[in-house]
Amino acid sequence: AFKGAQPATRYEMASVVARALAKVDAEKASKQDLEMLKKLVMEFKDELDALGVKVNKIDKRVAVLEDRLGGWKLRGILVFDAKFANGDAGDKTQWSAGATDKEFTKEKFRLFLSKQIDENTSFQSEYRVGAWASGQKAEGSIDYKHKGRGESTHQSWNKFFVTTKLPYDVKFRVGRFAFDWEGDNGLYNDEDATFGDWRVDGFEFKKSFGNLTGTAIIGRNASGEKRNDAGFGNFDSMLYGLNLNWTPNEKFFGGLMGYWQKGDLETAGAAKPHLYTYAVNAGFKFTPAVELKGIYYWQKNSFENGAVLDDSAKSWKAILDIKQDLLKFTSLWIEYSQEDNNFGGNNDQNWVARYSFGTYSETGVLNVRPHNNQTSKYWFIK
Secondary structure (H helix, E strand, O other): OOOOOOOOOHHHHHHHHHHHHHHOOOOOOOHHHHHHHHHHHHHOHHHHHHHOOOOHHHHHHHHHHHHHOOOEEEEEEEEEEEEOOOOOHHHOOOOOOOOOOOEEEEEEEEEEEEEEOOOOOEEEEEEEEEEOOEOOOOOOOOOHHHOOOOOEEEEEEEEEEEEEEEHHHEEEEEEEEEEOHHHHOOOOOOOOOOOOOEEEEEEEEEEEEOOEEEEEEEEEOOOOOOEOOOOOOEOOEEEEEEEEEEOOOOOEEEEEEEEEEEEOOOOOOOOOOEEEEEEEEEEEEEEOOEEEEEEEEEEEEEOOOOOOOOOOOEEEEEEEEEOHHHHOOOOEEEEEEEEEOOOOOOOOOOOOOOOOOOOOOOOOOOOOOOOOOOEEEEEEEO
16 A cells, blocks of 8 residues: 555556556546546556556547547447248248248348437437348238338337436436346346346336345336237236345345336226236356356236236246356256246237237247146256
8 A cells, every 4th residue: 555655656656557457447437537547647658568557448448438428329230131942932821822932031120329428328229120021921911011122010219218327326217228137137048038128118216235236117118018909908007116136245146026017997997907026036156157046936916807817926947057168168058947827927928818928929938838827847958
């Protein structure tokens, strides 16, 4: 420690600057601090070179920060598929007769627009487009208007939100944003989380208290909300979420989650539906490459007719996660899970179910379970 009782040598000051370089986080440090550090680096360049410290990184960090504080950033992703085949298109019974066996598809198109407004405030957005293949739909089908043009479908502003800092170091987001508390702790390695992993229109508040981080969400229009126009009733709802995550050290984490979804009034005289989902999760790293972790969910629900279909549906999984650093030739994910077949989560395959929260007509690790009062059990090894 430098006590300040005697003048410092240039070598000692260079050591101080070298330690600052090793510790600085350019994403969190202020522009003024980075500029001051850059001046120190330039002043003690020869001594830092003698110590073997690379000084070009701080130049890049300052340049990046200056760039972000100036203007808008635009980037994108395009995935385009061209498929050729020989065969009888009339055999494609899922399409109308006459559909081609050659497909050109704008498979994925994303535009990301962002701006660093000031030290604490930023704006981010994402525009998403998928597409039917050109010529996929034939005359007479419901999507004939797309024939030969490959018009985009499912286009949306998937995200647009502002992030800033409120008093008492509260991180605040407002707008449309995604949140995935299960994924934040590395608790799934397949298509979907058991529950959550949604977009929501609303507000998010996040605050850390030492090793404990609390996140609260108030919103609507989560992608978990299913509006069904086929006569099965709607479940448009308010969403209230709370996540408490405790990480006392690098080896252990534990947490609690709660999702309270309160539905809008369906019809005159009907009870407002609700779905309350709770979870406890934990993980322990025996080594940096070997972790045992898991999550346990339980639900309380009642739907538009006031009937309680199952007031104690549960879902849980235990995971052994071994990184490739240990095995060298591969990583290894071993997961055992049990899920009640009437648990309302992302793995619900039947979209007309009144509390389905997943996508329909897809087959994932858990998407193929039936709908009854029994329990499905799974091994998932990757």
